[in-house]
Amino acid sequence: MFIDTHLHIIDRSALPYPWLSGAADLDHDFLYEAYATEARRCGITTVLHMEVDVDPAAMQAETDHVASIAKKEGSLIAGAIVSCRPEEQGFAAYLERQKADPFVKGFRRVLHVVPDDVSEGALFRENIRRISGSGLTFDLCTLPHQADRVTALADLAPDVQFVLDHCGVPDIRSDAFEPWKAGISEIARRPNVVCKISGVVAYTDAKTWTAQTLQPYIEHVTASFGWDRVVWGSDWPVCTLGGGLSTWVAATHAMLFGVSEAERSKLLFANAQRLWSL
Template identity: 55%
Template sequence: MLVDTHLHIIDKSRLRYPWLAEVPALDRDFLYAEYERQALRAGISDAIHMEVDVAPDQIEAEIAFAGEQSRSAGSLIRGCIAACRPEEPGFAALLEKYAADPFVLGFRRLINPLSEGVSDSRIFVENIRRLGGTWLTFDAHVHGHQLPRAIALADAAPEVRFILDHCGVPDIRGGDFSGWQEGIADLARRENVTAKISGIVAYADPDGWTAETLRPYVEHIIESFGWDRVVWGSDWPVCTLGGGLLAWTSATHALLSGCANKEREKLFWRNADRIWKLGLAGAWE
């Protein structure tokens, strides 16, 4: 039983993804049917669709697209994390429109490409604070050297539930462990932040990583955040840059082989079920 909290579906016939031109290996369709075949083989039982940084004028179209994918027969998709632009006045209207939609579980804005100061600007912070008191989460995507941005945002909006994507994107290939390690330990002191252990194979040497390469990063995340504040995700298809979905799920199981069943359950599905109110516990127990 494994909940994938970070699935991207790419359909270039339906939506525009300006950034794909810069990543040739991902510049094609990655459709739900392709994901489902691999996910079922990997033991994934449920998934949350993560926004794919579509053109800004297609944010609502992507929400509708994800909803369509969830309604196909036997779909694993239980909800979506929608794109947003908190640096713009239109965020309030977007939140008002989807706050009562049970399919929309939260929002994400890629922080890593934003210019310095944008994520701590007055309008950005005020808009993120609007999520406080709701059950909606905010995914923060930063690179390892940008962890102070996530810390500042978590401090500025303590009532908001933040999800740190991809272990904070450590530079595994470059070997910069100590700087990332300190930033993670600092961020984990903010109890309104949960860490997502997702797709870090994409940041390792694609030809040379093993489970042991990833171990110090996964163990430090769990040690820092604790078992109640971690969730798991594939980051498919980005994880194909480092071996793919089956390689990542296999590595995850290997890294957790010595852990108690209750601990693995928290990471694999219980925490996600609680955070996003997926209603899975009753069906599985």
């Protein structure tokens, strides 16, 4: 049993994705039906959709589009982490609307595509604090050099549950282990941060990586955060850049060899069930 906490649906006929023009390998439709067929074969039973950085004017439209897929009989999708703009004045009203929608499980604002000082702004930080008590999580998608931004936000809002995406996006391709390792250790000291072991195959040399390539990164994350503060995600379709969903699932199983059944269950589904009430 797997809960996939990080699925992206790309449907260019339904929504605008400005960033795709600069990402040729992903500038295609990646629809739910294709994902679901492979996911079921891999043992994935429940899925959270992760926002795909659509045009800001289409943020609500993206949530509505994914919700319509979730309502179809047999759908794996159980909720959504939705896009947001905490740096803007309209966030407070947007937050109230999302709190009223049980399909919405949390927020994400990708921080490595904007200047670092965006997350340091007074309005951004005030709005992050507003999430306290809502039961909604906040995903942080940052690069290793931005570890201090993660810790600053976690310290700023200790009652907000943060989720660090993709093991903090290590540069595995360049074997840049040490600077990433130090940042992860520091972030893990914040009890209100969970780490998402998701899609790291996309950061490898797609032709040469093996499970052993990834093992030190996964072991450092689990040692730093502990098995109660890790969740699993596919990052489909980004994981196709490193072999695809089935390959990432197989590598996950290989890296969990020797791990206790209780620890495996926490990573693969139990922590996600608890965190997002799935």
